Amino acid sequence: MGCACAEALAARGVAVTLLERAIPGAEASSAAAGILGAQVESHDAPALRSMLVEARGLYAGWARSLHESTGIDIGYRKSGIVRVVLDETSTLGLKEEVRVHRAAGLAAVLLSAADVGRIEPEVTPEAFGGVHFPDDAQVDPRALLRALVVAISRAGVTQRSGTIVRSLWIEQDTCRGVVLDQERLEADAVVLAAGSWSSLIGGLPASLPSVTPARGQMVLLEERPPRMRSIVFGPSGYVVPRGDGRVLCGSTLEHVGFRREVTAGGVNTILDGTIRLVPRLAAAELSATWASFRPQSASDRPLLGASPVPGLFLATGHHRNGILLAKYSANLVADAICAGPCSPSPHAYGSFGR
Numbered sequence: 001m002g003c004a005c006a007e008a009l010a011a012r013g014v015a016v017t018l019l020e021r022a023i024p025g026a027e028a029s030s031a032a033a034g035i036l037g038a039q040v041e042s043h044d045a046p047a048l049r050s051m052l053v054e055a056r057g058l059y060a061g062w063a064r065s066l067h068e069s070t071g072i073d074i075g076y077r078k079s080g081i082v083r084v085v086l087d088e089t090s091t092l093g094l095k096e097e098v099r100v101h102r103a104a105g106l107a108a109v110l111l112s113a114a115d116v117g118r119i120e121p122e123v124t125p126e127a128f129g130g131v132h133f134p135d136d137a138q139v140d141p142r143a144l145l146r147a148l149v150v151a152i153s154r155a156g157v158t159q160r161s162g163t164i165v166r167s168l169w170i171e172q173d174t175c176r177g178v179v180l181d182q183e184r185l186e187a188d189a190v191v192l193a194a195g196s197w198s199s200l201i202g203g204l205p206a207s208l209p210s211v212t213p214a215r216g217q218m219v220l221l222e223e224r225p226p227r228m229r230s231i232v233f234g235p236s237g238y239v240v241p242r243g244d245g246r247v248l249c250g251s252t253l254e255h256v257g258f259r260r261e262v263t264a265g266g267v268n269t270i271l272d273g274t275i276r277l278v279p280r281l282a283a284a285e286l287s288a289t290w291a292s293f294r295p296q297s298a299s300d301r302p303l304l305g306a307s308p309v310p311g312l313f314l315a316t317g318h319h320r321n322g323i324l325l326a327k328y329s330a331n332l333v334a335d336a337i338c339a340g341p342c343s344p345s346p347h348a349y350g351s352f353g354r
């Protein structure tokens with residue numbers, strides 16, 4: 001969020017300093033699977049659907065412009081998502097799910113068991129059916145973060161890695177800047193984009209919903225030769241083929257504070273769920289595992305745009321969809337800042353208030 005906001009602000013001619021205690025982008029943003037699952041994710045959150053769909057729509061252009069400005073391909077592909085059900089009872093809700101998406105003008109196709117096999121032949125023959133969201137997509141988050149860091153460097157953003165923000169600098173109920181270990185840094189606007197650590201920064205308004213970490217573990221497999229084409233969601237896991245043999249399998253959702261372990265139970269749950277979906281993955285090489293923290297807000301909504309404190313803007317609490325929402329959020333925050341101190345974005349304030 002910090003890098004994306006810096007890019008959007010620099011593009012609007014704003015002088016930006018990016019403060020990062022370690023390596024920009026190396027936390028949740030590099031751990032993500034990179035699913036741009038606007039439709040599959042809005043299954044459980046219909047209120048967020050239009051925002052997620054709008055965010056997805058920004059990606060093709062963003063991928064093109066980052067490629068032009070940095071030479072880096074961020075791996076944007078409209079690979080589509082197949083959501084598969086593995087028991088007969090679960091097929092009952094599929095028709096209604098498709099109807100809801102179509103009523104909103106979105107592409108969704110009801111799949112029989114045979115259709116599932118045609119769209120993604122690697123899915124288990126035990127599937128009872130599913131839904132295809134052909135417009136959902138993916139991106140390679142590590143490539144995205146590499147591109148963003150190059151883009152903001154070229155755009156003149158000052159990057160201060162190894163800098164810990166201790167607290168906001170609040171004077172007369174206005175955010176004047178931030179307090180670092182040895183100095184205060186003055187700014188016309190401060191963007192809170194500290195992910196799962198956002199609520200640990202001092203001086204935040206008490207009314208701000210807290211942001212806490214929701215650990216997610218990931219498993220990377222290598223299949224040779226690459227066989228899978230589509231992202232596949234099942235009842236207890238998802239599989240994201242990158243197209244070059246890498247297959248990401250995820251994930252867990254655990255509330256264990258900042259414990260960063262990849263656990264035996266976590267890997268077991270992920271592999272159990274994903275091999276059940278795509279049995280041939282049992283023969284793939286287990287290439288890597290990792291874990292990081294999704295920033296989950298107490299309101300379970302992203303905290304976005306102008307805050308109640310003049311000078312303080314929010315880009316945090318994106319939980320499971322921070323990669324999908326990156327460009328959307330960055331534009332919203334940059335527009336709110338450029339609109340001036342008296343013009344908080346009504347949309348953003350709404351997100352914050354709920």
Ligand SMILES: Cc1cc2nc3c(=O)[nH]c(=O)nc-3n(C[C@H](O)[C@H](O)[C@H](O)COP(=O)(O)OP(=O)(O)OC[C@H]3O[C@@H](n4cnc5c(N)ncnc54)[C@H](O)[C@@H]3O)c2cc1C
Binds near residue numbers: 164194295
């Ligand atoms: C396993 C997993 C899978 C995911 N899959 C997807 C997916 O498929 N699609 C999707 O859209 N989203 C996905 N997400 C969610 C997504 O990764 C997050 O929502 C998003 O990356 C959050 O971005 P962020 O910038 O808020 O947080 P982070 O990327 O965590 O960045 C926060 C940064 O703030 C820095 N920081 C913290 N405190 C301070 C301080 N005091 N001073 C200075 N710097 C500080 C940290 O070092 C860090 O670099 C996934 C997340 C996980 C963990």
